[in-house]
Amino acid sequence: MAAKEELKLLGVDVSPFAIRAHMAVVIKGVSCEYVVEDLSNKSELLLSSNPVYKKVPVLIHNGKPICESLVIVQYVDEIFSGDGVPSILPTDPYERAIARFWAAYVDDKFFPVLRGIVLALTEQERVEKATETLAAIEPLEEAFAMCSKGKAFFSGDSIGYVDLALGSLLVWIEAIRRMYNIEIISASKTPRLSAWAERFGESAAAKEVLPEVDKAVQFGKMLEAAASAAAASK
């Protein structure tokens, strides 16, 4: 990395989106100042760096902000590349398209129903969302076989784009298991993803970045309470 490169990442430990950005930076082996935001009292820097969404993560590179987790991951991948630096996206255009497709699937189809389990206002709604989530994980189990081609990760030998997109949700998948006894990934139903999840968790980058599951559980309880309160006040 060039001298005087200043990297700052604004995030929150339990945010899957911040986890993606943080892990990308760690994978690239670049030094980055990680600033934990208080979402109930967002910093001036966050608000001015991401005026459109006012959300984490935001990467600030030499004073210039980059927002949206997958945009950040691609930016980091492009800026920090070269001999010996691991790639996050593949170089082949078709493989890149497949990676982008599945990352978009995680965000558009899987994440909303997964989050719906925590935000559900009734037990019936929770069961509905859990059913939808279990259905939504199935194509990913198939995709793993196709993308990994027998290797450890969606990307092959090392963690890549789709691994980050889905892997960043593993803490929440485990939190949901502890909170509601709902198993989204299991050795019996999704054996490939189950094995992949273990490998992901064992990686150096995950060990450095992923928070304790209990932190997500605590945050989940807060989200539940906020959702109930919002519904009650309508």
Add this chain to the structure above:
Amino acid sequence: MAGGNGELKLLGMWSSPFVTRAKLALHIKCLPYEYVEEDLGNKSELFLSSNPVYKTVPVLIDNGKPICESSVIVQYIDDAFPGVGPSLLPADPYERAVARFWAAYIEDKVVTSWAPVFRVKTDEERAEAVRQTVAAVEVLEGGLKECSGGKGAFFGGDSVGYVDVLLGGLVSWLKANEPLTGTKLIDAAKTPLLAAWMERFCELDMAKAVLQDVDAVVEYAMALRARLAASAGNN
């Protein structure tokens, strides 16, 4: 390498703005392709096997390999044919990040707010969806300001780029919104830059070649609405 043998096939449906995006990108790159109009009421084997996850158009098939999701397709066209025609994404990584940000905004805020207009059954729900879409378009005005950076007239600067293609694909539907709901989505009074952008975009050869006739889109959407209302009446 992908794209070497020149066998490109696009599975689409004439009214789909997402298909229009793919057509625009192919047109910009001057890439010949075979277009196949899919009957979404009777989906072909090729279509179902090429997009088993979503079963939606567009699907681009390059030498037998399918690519799905319009923004993924447009990026693929840019990546796979680097020497052919202009680049859709800027060369500078920071500018690329800004372009990707606004592309994601169009999907997550504009399209997501807007799609319900064509699905909901009551006037109230439709009005609310329109209201949210207008709000999103007003933010996008800021995006155009940021992306064009005084350099020119498009999100891509002097010429059409990635974000222009993604928004451009929606233009006939953007125009159709007024006859369909009474509200202009791109109103020169509220979003002058976007209004000028739309005029400029429609003057381009690619737009003239590819964009759907607005009246045809209005008729199509009205028929869709009538079918929805009929099914609601049957509940």
